[in-house]
Amino acid sequence: MAKPDHRLPQGGRINRDKPLSFSYDGAVYQGYEGDTLASALLANGKRLLGRSFKYHRPRGALSAGVEECNALVRLESGGYVEPNARATLVPLYQGLSAKSQNCWPSVDWDIQAINGLAARFLPVGFYNKTFMWPSWRFWEGFVRRAAGLGEAPEAADAQEYHKRHAHCDVLVIGAGPAGLMAALQAAGSGARVILADEQEEMGGSLLWEQDEIAGIAAAEWVRSALGELAAQNNVTLLKRCTATGYYDHNLIVMAERVSDFLGPKAPVDVPRQRLWKVRAAQVVLATGAIERPLVFPNNDRPGVMLAAAVRQYLNRYAVAVGQRVVVACNNDSAYRTALDLQAAGVEVVAVVDVRADSQGSWVNQAKSAGIRILNNHAVTNTKGRKGVTAARVAPYSGETPGVARWLDCDLVAMSGGWNPVVHLYSQSGGDLDYVEADGVFVPQGRDYIQTAGSVNGRWLLAECLREGAGAGVKAAQTAGFEAAAPAPENASADTLKQGPTLPVWKLVDESSDKQWIDFQHDVTLSDVELAARENFISVEHFKRFTTTGMSVDQGKTSNINGLATLAQVLGKAIPQVGATKFRPPYTPVAMGALAGPDLGPFYRPKREMPCHDWHAAQQGDFDDAGYWQRPSCYPLAGETRQQAIKREALMVRRGVGLFEGSPLGKIEVRGKDAAEFLNRIYMNNVPSLKQGHIRYALALNDAGAITDDGVFTKLGEDHYLLSPSSAAAERFVGSLEEWHQTAWPHYEVIISPVTTQWATLTLAGPKARQVLQKLDADIDFSKAAFPHMAFRSGALEGVPARISRVSFTGELSYEVNVPASYAEALWRRLLQAGEPEGIAAYGLEALIILRLEKGYLHIGADTDGNTIPDDIGWGAPARKKAVDYIGRRSLDLPVYCQGRRLQLVGFKLLGGRGEQCIEVGAHSIESADTASGMRSTGFVTSSCFSPHLNQPVAIGRIEDGRNRQGEVVALYYDRKTCRAEITAPVFYDPEGERLHA
Amino acid sequence: MQQIDCPWCGKRNETEFSCGGELISRPQDALGADDKAWTDYLYFRTNTKGVHTEVWRHTFGCRQWFKAERNTLTHQVVNTRKLSEETGEGHGDHG
Amino acid sequence: MPDTVSTGLRRTSPLARYWQGADAARMSAGAVSVEELPFQGVIRLQRREATSAFMNSVADILGAEAPVDPNTCAGESPACLWAAPNEWLLVTAPDKDRALAIALQQRLDEALPGETVAVALLSDARAVLKISGAAARDLLAKGCSLDLDPGQFSYGKCAATLLEQVPVTLYPMANESAYCLMVDRSYAAFIWDWLAHAMREFGEAAKSPDGVSS
Numbered sequence A: 001m002a003k004p005d006h007r008l009p010q011g012g013r014i015n016r017d018k019p020l021s022f023s024y025d026g027a028v029y030q031g032y033e034g035d036t037l038a039s040a041l042l043a044n045g046k047r048l049l050g051r052s053f054k055y056h057r058p059r060g061a062l063s064a065g066v067e068e069c070n071a072l073v074r075l076e077s078g079g080y081v082e083p084n085a086r087a088t089l090v091p092l093y094q095g096l097s098a099k100s101q102n103c104w105p106s107v108d109w110d111i112q113a114i115n116g117l118a119a120r121f122l123p124v125g126f127y128n129k130t131f132m133w134p135s136w137r138f139w140e141g142f143v144r145r146a147a148g149l150g151e152a153p154e155a156a157d158a159q160e161y162h163k164r165h166a167h168c169d170v171l172v173i174g175a176g177p178a179g180l181m182a183a184l185q186a187a188g189s190g191a192r193v194i195l196a197d198e199q200e201e202m203g204g205s206l207l208w209e210q211d212e213i214a215g216i217a218a219a220e221w222v223r224s225a226l227g228e229l230a231a232q233n234n235v236t237l238l239k240r241c242t243a244t245g246y247y248d249h250n251l252i253v254m255a256e257r258v259s260d261f262l263g264p265k266a267p268v269d270v271p272r273q274r275l276w277k278v279r280a281a282q283v284v285l286a287t288g289a290i291e292r293p294l295v296f297p298n299n300d301r302p303g304v305m306l307a308a309a310v311r312q313y314l315n316r317y318a319v320a321v322g323q324r325v326v327v328a329c330n331n332d333s334a335y336r337t338a339l340d341l342q343a344a345g346v347e348v349v350a351v352v353d354v355r356a357d358s359q360g361s362w363v364n365q366a367k368s369a370g371i372r373i374l375n376n377h378a379v380t381n382t383k384g385r386k387g388v389t390a391a392r393v394a395p396y397s398g399e400t401p402g403v404a405r406w407l408d409c410d411l412v413a414m415s416g417g418w419n420p421v422v423h424l425y426s427q428s429g430g431d432l433d434y435v436e437a438d439g440v441f442v443p444q445g446r447d448y449i450q451t452a453g454s455v456n457g458r459w460l461l462a463e464c465l466r467e468g469a470g471a472g473v474k475a476a477q478t479a480g481f482e483a484a485a486p487a488p489e490n491a492s493a494d495t496l497k498q499g500p501t502l503p504v505w506k507l508v509d510e511s512s513d514k515q516w517i518d519f520q521h522d523v524t525l526s527d528v529e530l531a532a533r534e535n536f537i538s539v540e541h542f543k544r545f546t547t548t549g550m551s552v553d554q555g556k557t558s559n560i561n562g563l564a565t566l567a568q569v570l571g572k573a574i575p576q577v578g579a580t581k582f583r584p585p586y587t588p589v590a591m592g593a594l595a596g597p598d599l600g601p602f603y604r605p606k607r608e609m610p611c612h613d614w615h616a617a618q619q620g621d622f623d624d625a626g627y628w629q630r631p632s633c634y635p636l637a638g639e640t641r642q643q644a645i646k647r648e649a650l651m652v653r654r655g656v657g658l659f660e661g662s663p664l665g666k667i668e669v670r671g672k673d674a675a676e677f678l679n680r681i682y683m684n685n686v687p688s689l690k691q692g693h694i695r696y697a698l699a700l701n702d703a704g705a706i707t708d709d710g711v712f713t714k715l716g717e718d719h720y721l722l723s724p725s726s727a728a729a730e731r732f733v734g735s736l737e738e739w740h741q742t743a744w745p746h747y748e749v750i751i752s753p754v755t756t757q758w759a760t761l762t763l764a765g766p767k768a769r770q771v772l773q774k775l776d777a778d779i780d781f782s783k784a785a786f787p788h789m790a791f792r793s794g795a796l797e798g799v800p801a802r803i804s805r806v807s808f809t810g811e812l813s814y815e816v817n818v819p820a821s822y823a824e825a826l827w828r829r830l831l832q833a834g835e836p837e838g839i840a841a842y843g844l845e846a847l848i849i850l851r852l853e854k855g856y857l858h859i860g861a862d863t864d865g866n867t868i869p870d871d872i873g874w875g876a877p878a879r880k881k882a883v884d885y886i887g888r889r890s891l892d893l894p895v896y897c898q899g900r901r902l903q904l905v906g907f908k909l910l911g912g913r914g915e916q917c918i919e920v921g922a923h924s925i926e927s928a929d930t931a932s933g934m935r936s937t938g939f940v941t942s943s944c945f946s947p948h949l950n951q952p953v954a955i956g957r958i959e960d961g962r963n964r965q966g967e968v969v970a971l972y973y974d975r976k977t978c979r980a981e982i983t984a985p986v987f988y989d990p991e992g993e994r995l996h997a
Numbered sequence B: 001m002q003q004i005d006c007p008w009c010g011k012r013n014e015t016e017f018s019c020g021g022e023l024i025s026r027p028q029d030a031l032g033a034d035d036k037a038w039t040d041y042l043y044f045r046t047n048t049k050g051v052h053t054e055v056w057r058h059t060f061g062c063r064q065w066f067k068a069e070r071n072t073l074t075h076q077v078v079n080t081r082k083l084s085e086e087t088g089e090g091h092g093d094h095g
Numbered sequence C: 001m002p003d004t005v006s007t008g009l010r011r012t013s014p015l016a017r018y019w020q021g022a023d024a025a026r027m028s029a030g031a032v033s034v035e036e037l038p039f040q041g042v043i044r045l046q047r048r049e050a051t052s053a054f055m056n057s058v059a060d061i062l063g064a065e066a067p068v069d070p071n072t073c074a075g076e077s078p079a080c081l082w083a084a085p086n087e088w089l090l091v092t093a094p095d096k097d098r099a100l101a102i103a104l105q106q107r108l109d110e111a112l113p114g115e116t117v118a119v120a121l122l123s124d125a126r127a128v129l130k131i132s133g134a135a136a137r138d139l140l141a142k143g144c145s146l147d148l149d150p151g152q153f154s155y156g157k158c159a160a161t162l163l164e165q166v167p168v169t170l171y172p173m174a175n176e177s178a179y180c181l182m183v184d185r186s187y188a189a190f191i192w193d194w195l196a197h198a199m200r201e202f203g204e205a206a207k208s209p210d211g212v213s214s
Helices: A037-043 A111-117 A126-130 A136-146 A177-188 A218-230 A260-265 A307-317 A334-343 A361-368 A423-427 A461-478 A525-533 A539-546 A559-570 A591-595 A612-617 A641-654 A674-681 A726-743 A768-773 A820-833 A844-854 A875-880 B035-043 C052-062 C097-111 C136-141 C185-202
Strands: A015-024 A027-033 A072-075 A082-086 A097-100 A161-173 A193-196 A235-238 A241-247 A251-256 A273-285 A289-291 A304-306 A324-329 A347-353 A373-375 A377-383 A390-397 A405-408 A411-415 A418-420 A432-435 A440-443 A449-451 A516-518 A622-625 A628-631 A657-660 A667-670 A694-700 A706-716 A719-724 A750-753 A758-764 A791-796 A799-804 A813-819 A902-910 A923-925 A936-946 A951-959 A968-973 A976-983 B003-006 B010-013 B018-022 B051-057 B065-071 B077-082 C026-029 C032-036 C041-047 C079-084 C087-092 C117-121 C126-132 C159-163 C166-172 C178-184
Touching (some): A027 A037, A037 A307, A161 A177, A161 A461, A177 A193, A193 A241, A241 A423, A307 A324, A307 A411, A324 A390, A334 A347, A334 A361, A347 A390, A347 A405, A361 A373, A418 A440, A516 A559, A525 A559, A612 A820, A641 A657, A641 A844, A667 A726, A674 A726, A706 A726, A706 A791, A750 C041, A768 A813, A844 A951, A936 A968, C026 C185, C052 C097, C079 C166, C087 C178, C126 C185, C136 C178, C166 C185
Parallel strands (some): A161 A193, A273 A449
Antiparallel strands (some): A015 A027, A072 A082, A241 A251, A251 A273, A289 A418, A347 A377, A390 A405, A667 A750, A902 A976, A923 A936, A923 A968, A936 A951, B003 B010, B018 B051, B065 B077, C026 C032, C032 C126, C079 C087
16 A cells, blocks of 8 residues: 555544545555545545546646546446546545546556647647548547547446425525525525535535634634534535536526445445435525636646645645645735645745736735745746656746746646636526626626625635625525625634736747647647637637537636637637637536436336236236337237237137227216317217217317327217227317317316226127126116117126227227226126136237228328328218318318328238238339339338238228229338239228127 | 416426417308418418417416417516416516 | 215225235335325316305315315315316215215206206226325425425415326325325326335435435
């Protein structure tokens, strides 16, 4: 185990009583509870933590947080792999295993680093321009192998992800000084407050800055503030929870890393992550700011780090990243790094400040502490193969390079100012203002969002606390709560002053292709210049051409430097160039978290029929029919699916079968205008139907196309029962309600859907009556008393029953409807009663054969959105009905009255072999001469081999079909042609003798 | 996700609703309408750029159809009313 | 139509496979339990226009006024839930439904001659679940986008909404941290499985020394 040589002997927020061992690239190291993977590696002297995307340049951690662009690792193995994890965000746990990525064979010796030598040949646009000849497809394989960041996991994710909704009055995002103050104030008003923060601990910069609030150390103040918040039951504290997306009406999506910090050893049943969907009346964004890198040659070497990150590693993790440090800056805050390092016994070689001077408090402290300050100077280069060994320093005066010298050092702590984290604000649709003095974009403000602290460009603690408190009060008040004016917090920092920042976008006027702007995507200053030369001057085009800001870190450190550089090259002001649009997510979200539990059995809802358990027990082969789970067939032991389907179909023709048709729609319509209303809904005549009788009906849309077929029954005076097809059951209710509510609200009608109240058990076959007659019933099932298309209600085995003599098979058939909870018992009773007749269950597949033999239509399969009643042989009644029903007027449009329309026909295959069928989708063609093109004159919509007729049967629609019966046509499908005779679309019992049996 | 203010149930997530398209009225005398009037009703919409009135249904709530003024540029539903309400303030104004 | 059903046929709950020998399906995990209330009576009452004569007649029959405010409910047995304009759901004890439905239809037809009233039995079309315990709200919030905070959604309120893409009717029950969840019987098993999966994080196995479990 390597000895941690960069760990300070004391200090930090790590728990030295809990040492943790972990592995990185196979070697075992030690860290402590409270470390991140990055801080633990740095403590162990590991600086080289990754390779860049394109040139495979050696890279170390640039930051200590969410903006990290270099230190990407692959965590764990098997079902626990996470690629592209930012080491700065990975909390250390016992046994953690990480690997470097984007390098081979190792991060220290990476073969593709040779790309770096060819860097001048690989500028932006290289791929787009180079691989044009002979074609991109030729090159794609080579390029893909080298492309991509990290590797996708191979095993399925072994962890669970959950989701949940939440509502609050005030959602505070960010638990730094401003966010904590906002939450305290809002909570005091009684408002429901959620405080969310992405870090392992709440407190933001207060966890590591050497600040005091109200006379106590900042971290202590955080502890008491959190204690106060936790004690209130109107407050929810969510740490490890990143707000990643800001959507309409203050819906904020947040990803909570519930058990990531335990790694693969998290207890079972605990989700790894939870996706929160929070609806907030008011949102306070206290999202802080991210430090901006400086752009200079070789600013990407391991050992060039953001100044505040150096400070955070030092104060929070007790890690001195370097021993001899050059601080490069354009603002006061970096002086805190110098002061803290010196206090910790680290040598500060110099503070290199581009500004002439500053009278800020920390600058003055540094001066009195004797720290060497080089004003009017800038770092202009670095040396060192796998880490910085020296920094070149030269006088800085705008464009003029001065005399340079090298300062030996092992760490450059840089600060180019701060970028407010305006991502969520911008996602909300908010506009940004540019503040010239600091070179920053800040929120303009919206009425349902408060912003507070550094996100507004407030850099001093006292300002952040004040603004946070004010935002908390305003948010609570706007949400309708009475909030008292905030009590001023006595921040010791209140007396602090800061000198002005000097925004700078490049430190040296030197042609170099090694001045990095986007570290992760290897975009350099020269790439930006090239983009401008090639006229990618819109910031959105520029972004896509150079790929600036399009990597895992989404440009948190590169966007502003990129667009400011572009502005400079173009000679425009920064606000004229503008910022790119910020889009969700703020930081990458695990795909698992987005999917949540909605996978496998929960991908979409399933509906079960009342006899589902019986079907399942028979090994019924379930098909998805919409949401419904419906048995397709019931194979017996040793039987194939095909054999089962054939047996079931023959059984219905010869004896009797039992089918569950419960999803069949059932809608009761009542009221004195029921007949008139339904007469407008259906193509068929409604008022002429007598009580106790059933009528087949087509429903059209107003354009005249058939949308459904079904039956309706007259139950009583002004009382009808509609049975749309199963697939249309819900849609039909919606359509009835739509026409009633929007077009004809004056009709005295009540629409009452009862589809699932009633199970539908269908007995079909010549022996169906015999079976029913064995049951205890007060209904006369005799042919005379209960004819085809009649309806009877009564008691069957003591259970209220509604029985319809309708048929979708062409056989004598009864649809027995009983309250769903009695269905399974009645189902068993019917099977028992039908045993002598050889009854068995039949599934959807057999039904499809039976209906096709009979030529019954399946609306939507045999018809389409252009099929009108005349096309399927219902033209005369459709036109004869003089009432204005839905679709009636359209039937008189010229388009429906002219030309050779596609009409429903049957097809008889000629010269077929064995059980050969005509393919569904085969087109009737005029000539098989493919060279001159084939014109389709119609097509086959349903087809099967009829076991009863022992021949293939098919129906379809063909031009002028009714007049062409007996004609032989060529049917083309997939480069094969067969011949078929056009017939009537009914193959079985055309006279309907069996139906009326 | 937008919240839509159902005139009966109040603000609910957009996923509970379905849109029935631009508010149109079926010709009173459909059978007497000439081909142009009828096909205008069937197929022609104003396709407004900006705020127009649509019918929406609170499908997974009270199943009622209602009028919604929606901005076709921003997808913002600015106002909802019962079908029977011709004028008035309506329900909700989403800022 | 007789008031009661007298049959040798047994009723089967859509959750029968989860009964495991008991008289209803039940499950729990830590601070939340889910219990099926089998064969609860559910009646839908609809009227085109709720005139005061209609409302008075309903009040006479139910012994309580049907709520007119959207998304509210009144009474306990039967509980009367506003479902849509001029539409209510009545939730009764098992076997009380049929007699109540008949009484409603007959008495309303008598009281309001020539007007249309629809009374539909939906007892077999719905599964009714009781979700209770300190974590009941957290469990429902995993699939329901409504604000279930007692300040917003307390006893006396009800709502038709979606739970994990499934249409449901939900209302807080009296005097306990419990909710009544009604779902179409065809979705009952799906919802049961979903709840079983969703509630695991509240159970013992999810507890750890690190206090991960909420």
